[in-house]
Amino acid sequence: xxxxxxxxxxxxxxxxxxxxxxxxxxxxxxxxxxxxxxxxxxxxxxxxxxxxxxxxxxxxxxxxxxxxxxxxxxxxxxxxxxxxxxxxxxxxxxxxxxxxxxxxxxxxxxxxxxxxxxxxxxxxxxxxxxxxxxxxxxxxxxxxxxxxxxxxxxxxxxxxxxxxxxxxxxxxxxxxxxxxxxxxxxxxxxxxxxxxxxxxxxxxxxxxxxxxxxxxxxxxxxxxxxxxxxxxxxx
Amino acid sequence: xxxxxxxxxxxxxxxxxxxxxxxxxxxxxxxxxxxxxxxxxxxxxxxxxxxxxxxxxxxxxxxxxxxxxxxxxxxxxxxxxxxxxxxxxxxxxxxxxxxxxxxxxxxxxxxxxxxxxxxxxxxxxxxxxxxxxxxxxxxxxxxxxxxxxxxxxxxxxxxxxxxxxxxxxxxxxxxxxxxxxxxxxxxxxxxxxxxxxxxxxxxxxxxxxxxxxxxxxxxxxxxxxxxxxxxxxxx
DNA sequence: AAGTGGTCTAGACCACCGT
DNA sequence: CGGTGGTCTAGACCACTTC
Numbered sequence: 308x309x310x311x312x313x314x315x316x317x318x319x320x321x322x323x324x325x326x327x328x329x330x331x332x333x334x335x336x337x338x339x340x341x342x343x344x345x346x347x348x349x350x351x352x353x354x355x356x357x358x359x360x361x362x363x364x365x366x367x368x369x370x371x372x373x374x375x376x377x378x379x380x381x382x383x384x385x386x387x388x389x390x391x392x393x394x395x396x397x398x399x400x401x402x403x404x405x406x407x408x409x410x411x412x413x414x415x416x417x418x419x420x421x422x423x424x425x426x427x428x429x430x431x432x433x434x435x436x437x438x439x440x441x442x443x444x445x446x447x448x449x450x451x452x453x454x455x456x457x458x459x460x461x462x463x464x465x466x467x468x469x470x471x472x473x474x475x476x477x478x479x480x481x482x483x484x485x486x487x488x489x490x491x492x493x494x495x496x497x498x499x500x501x502x503x504x505x506x507x508x509x510x511x512x513x514x515x516x517x518x519x520x521x522x523x524x525x526x527x528x529x530x531x532x533x534x535x536x537x538x539x540x541x542x
Numbered sequence: 543x544x545x546x547x548x549x550x551x552x553x554x555x556x557x558x559x560x561x562x563x564x565x566x567x568x569x570x571x572x573x574x575x576x577x578x579x580x581x582x583x584x585x586x587x588x589x590x591x592x593x594x595x596x597x598x599x600x601x602x603x604x605x606x607x608x609x610x611x612x613x614x615x616x617x618x619x620x621x622x623x624x625x626x627x628x629x630x631x632x633x634x635x636x637x638x639x640x641x642x643x644x645x646x647x648x649x650x651x652x653x654x655x656x657x658x659x660x661x662x663x664x665x666x667x668x669x670x671x672x673x674x675x676x677x678x679x680x681x682x683x684x685x686x687x688x689x690x691x692x693x694x695x696x697x698x699x700x701x702x703x704x705x706x707x708x709x710x711x712x713x714x715x716x717x718x719x720x721x722x723x724x725x726x727x728x729x730x731x732x733x734x735x736x737x738x739x740x741x742x743x744x745x746x747x748x749x750x751x752x753x754x755x756x757x758x759x760x761x762x763x764x765x766x767x768x769x770x771x772x773x774x775x776x777x
Numbered sequence: 778a779a780g781t782g783g784t785c786t787a788g789a790c791c792a793c794c795g796t
Numbered sequence: 797c798g799g800t801g802g803t804c805t806a807g808a809c810c811a812c813t814t815c
Binding site: 349360362365367368370373375376378382385386388478479480481482483484485486487488489504505506507514516517518528530533534535536537538539540541542 | 584595597600602603605608610611613617620621623713714715716717718719720721722723724739740741742749751752753763765768769770771772773774775776777
């Protein structure tokens with residue numbers, strides 16, 4: 308990491324998740340944190356801002372920094388990219404690869420991925436099962452220029468861990484579009500619902516730190532099993 | 543406003559929306575902004591952070607600050623509290639009050655609003671129409687301790703403008719839960735869809751700067767007309 | 778009045794991008 | 797290499813809460 312404010316934020320996140328501040332529902336003051344971590348006030352405040360943005364705490368001028376109510380687990384977190392494995396911690400998750408191959412970008416994909424028509428893309432279709440029952444179908448397209456290699460092993464465990472930890476990609480921002488439709492026949496079969504039942508859909512366009520689009524994805528969720536949580540801050 | 547970094551952020555937001563940087567898709571450098579606004583670098587950077595969080599720009603170290611692709615209009619913005627009127631700018635929006643009265647909190651509402659059972663609440667049920675067609679049903683509960691007065695006029699135009707501009711409430715953070723269900727018969731009639739059709743649902747718990755919960759709401763959307771957009775950043 | 782967070786400044790040095 | 801953003805420090809003053 309090597310960046311102080313992130314290290315401090317990560318440490319405090321662990322402490323919060325450990326319940327270290329549950330008794331008081333309050334964090335140490337900025338002054339105390341400055342002493343504990345031996346950094347300047349600005350650095351403490353930058354760390355704190357991370358925790359606010361991650362949805363853990365809120366600040367009250369003149370009073371202190373307080374824990375937000377714990378979010379119920381088992382919600383899909385729209386504000387993170389950590390994936391199902393990290394969101395649904397109390398569940399067992401299995402992934403089945405339905406399809407994984409290299410394709411060429413058609414006009415529509417090329418436009419959305421901002422690459423040339425005919426560029427090589429990884430196409431990956433997966434079925435995610437939670438506690439042994441079908442939960443979602445995820446279809447992803449990766450620009451092969453940026454993700455030069457992918458295999459079933461990686462796709463079965465965690466593509467994102469591979470991208471971040473192994474390929475060292477710096478994921479920076481994303482557009483997520485959520486809506487809801489009647490499910491088609493094929494997807495219904497896979498998710499074990501009736502054709503025409505509702506389905507929750509998230510479309511995702513993900514960019515690297517330099518602004519390049521590197522992934523498009525569409526996730527189709529079982530409407531009775533999936534709930535999305537989004538924690539937001541204004542200021 | 544009286545706060546420099548917010549004023550700068552607001553000014554730059556206007557400039558961006560005006561297309562002032564469309565030619566280059568790039569913002570002035572931090573140095574230039576420091577000179578333009580006559581503030582320190584930290585203040586410029588704080589303003590910039592606002593624009594990043596609002597989803598307008600991304601920063602590339604060593605290179606500059608760039609515009610993100612314009613988000614399609616007519617999406618519901620999950621990351622703002624500005625309400626339909628501000629999200630669907632190209633549409634005409636009408637609001638019909640289905641019900642507005644003071645009720646007493648039952649056990650469940652009291653728990654969720656963190657108030658006493660029996661506390662007075664404003665209950666408000668509205669039908670929102672976009673371009674003359676039913677779009678959503680919004681049911682809200684406001685703690686009357688915090689929102690002491692509400693009438694049909696206010697509920698028909700914008701409750702949030704009233705809360706922020708008139709009551710000077712400082713809204714600080716919110717939990718939003720999104721899911722999708724089969725619509726019930728009553729709602730189906732109002733939204734002009736068939737019972738059992740899909741419907742997109744957002745449940746919202748909104749808190750003030752001091753941490754108090756002051757609103758619960760549930761919005762039920764027409765599944766073919768509503769799309770939610772969420773722009774997120776990692777760093 | 779004391780405690781605590783919010784804003785702002787000035788300056789230093791580092792890391793990355795492009796030429 | 798120069799230009800540009802990223803991190804960090806030290807210190808001042810303000811605004812709000814709590815007692």
